[in-house]
Amino acid sequence: MLDVIYKRQVAKWDVFEVELKGKTEGNPFTDYNIKGCFKGEHEHIYADGFYDGDGVYKVRFMPSYEGEYTFLISESFLKDGTDDIKGEFVVSEARKSNHGPVRVVNKYHFSYEDGTKYYSIGTTCYVWELQSDELIAQTLESLSVAGFNKIRFCVFPKHYDYNLGEPRSYPYEGTPIDSSVLTSDNFNDYTASLGNLKKGNDWDFTRFNPQHFTHIETCIYELGKRGIEADLIVMHPYDRWGFSQMTKEQDDLYWNYVIARFAAFHNVWWSLANEYDLLPEKSIDDWERYASIICEKDPYHHLRSIHNCFAFYDHTRSWITHCSIQRQELYKTSELVNEWRTQFGKPVVLDEIAYEGNIQHGWGNISGEEMLRRFWEAALRGGYPGHSECFMSDDNILWWSHGGKLKGESWKRFQFLHDIMLETPGYGLMPYEKCGWDEICGVPEEQKDEPIKDYYLFYYSFMRPSFRTLYFDDKNEYEVEVIDSWNMTIEPRGPFKGKFNITLPGRAFMAIRVKRAGLSQNSR
Known part of the structure; x- marks a missing residue:
């Protein structure tokens, strides 16, 4: 039988x-x-x-x-x-914790398929799932405590600074090069001499290691139980094993296998690559071919993106559902959300706006205050910021790559922002261009490209005003709240009518929320 x-x-x-x-x-x-x-x-x-x-x-x-x-x-x-x-x-019927896949709504924003609001509070842990069971358990606990609802990570193992060890498993049958002599001191010399990455590796790129993928599926499932989206980085350039230099036929076999295994999980997103432009062996035609495979073989149409290092991919391509952006300017990050929304006409996800930490690289050593500032500014401009952290440690366990325990300060304050975003009427914020030149203001984004006129969220970033003068109209009363984004406090004020002053404590990272009296949270 x-x-x-x-x-x-x-x-x-x-x-x-x-x-x-x-x-x-x-x-x-x-x-x-x-x-x-x-x-x-x-x-x-x-x-x-x-x-x-x-x-x-x-x-x-x-x-x-x-x-x-x-x-x-x-x-x-x-x-x-x-x-x-x-x-x-x-x-x-669906489990209470499962709201279905995340979809694009209202052009620039997201919701779950059942209509529940989704505001991305994401983090990056490139190969957290390829660590020890103990470290994986720590990561899952940290994700839950922090309130993250998206995590970016790789299917392939990663070779880079602070990430020189061997993964728990490999995606193919075979054996890797001997990296026992590899240390942080000789990393740069070793990387420069790699040349043909296949040299020294013995892989059969036509035979997958099912245990590697089964383990990743277990991690995707555990994320899903916690309400966390798995933003899968399918390809990347940080490689000493030869996975970034496979042939066209080997690449296509890999893509088909990955989609067949992972597509049925509701919480999967597809990121074609981390820093696609650092893969010289892959052409734009290659990336377009991979995208066509996803569009053909993923029957559930999960979210799709591709991430840059220097040069943006053309995010207007029809297969791209949202922009996955790494900053291109040393100082400006969230400040450019307005421009990118206009340029691409899609949700802007800032997956790399620099990370909180203290390593030597400029992308991994901003303060917790600056990370939080970038989160608030991006959110009010209608974008979706992403976090990671890179703190030096004796064991070289950095959240950015390995996961484990969070050491920074910014993550403690993201849930507070997320709760405020969930209280916003409609789906998502848009930048309000008519606000003052020295403040950022977000208003709810309406389907007719007209904001709701009776809900405003102002943010003063690193500026420290002692008061602000506000005026909306002479007819309606407005409830006002003063928000301290760092100390996570909300102080009710008002109601006010006409022109009025709001006193502030004269310190950075303050916000003001204004709602017309009687406004329902779900008003559109």
Whole structure:
């Protein structure tokens, strides 16, 4: 009897999986295939499956509706004449913690598929999932305590300053070069002499290591339980193993495998690359080909981006759902959100606005106060800032790459900002150009490109006014709150009418929130 394993019930937006046993002769990763067709009253989805090792083949599906479903599995690894495998299952209501995939709404902003607001408070931990079990557990705990709801990390291991050790696993069968002599002192000489990165490595780029990917899936699942989006960096240039120099055919095989394994997780985002422009072996045609594979093979249309070092990719490309930006100017970061929104017409996610820390590199040694300032300024301009931290330590465990325990100060204050953003009417803020030249003001973004006229959030950054004079109209009363973004306090004032003064403590990082009296939180 054919051994088919699947559950008869799954919750909406969870992973439904069909498992089959099949041939192991030859190379199952390339010689055989498995595909699934999943049909309910409101959707009809086709999905590629994958080989999971030990003769096991799997195909996955993420249902977006409740109700009765059928599936039909076709494959090429069973005996000739085997009929397609059929089955039925029921999709129940979503778990309370699962609001579905994040989507773009209102042009510049995000929400979950069920309509719940989503304001990205993200962080970067490039290879946290490739560390020890103990360190991974610390990272998950830190993420939950900090209130982060997105994390960027790599599928491939990473080779760079402060990250010279071997990962817990590799994505392919084979053995790596001997890096036992590699130290921080000789890192630069070693990197300069790499030349052909394949030299010394012995990988079979047609045979994946399923345990590597299964472990990443476990981490994606754990993130999802905590309400955290997994922003997967699929390719990057920081490599001593040869993964950045695979052939076109090897790259395409990798992309198809990654999509088949990860796409059914509701909390996945696709980042084609971290710093795509530092991969000289890859052309724009290559990146466009990878994008076409995602668009064709991901039936759930997860968010898609590509991240720069120096030169921006053309974020107006139709396949790009949002801008993933690294600053291009030494001082200005969040200040340019207005410009980027206008230029690209999409959500602006500042995935690298420099990191809190004290390492030698300028991208990793700003203060916690400056990091928080950039967060507030970006948010009020209608953007979505991202965090990381790089503090020197005896064990060389830096959050930016390894995760673990957070050491900085800015992360303690992001949840406060997030709560304020959730209280904003509608979906997202936009910069209010009619405010004073010496202040930043965000107002709710309306679908008709007209802001709500009775909700304002002002921010004074590093400036320290002792009072501000405000005037909106002579008719309505306005409730005013003075917000200390660093000390996380909200002091009610008012109500006020006409022209009025608001006293301030004369210190940096203060904000003023103004709401027309009687305004509902969900007014549009």
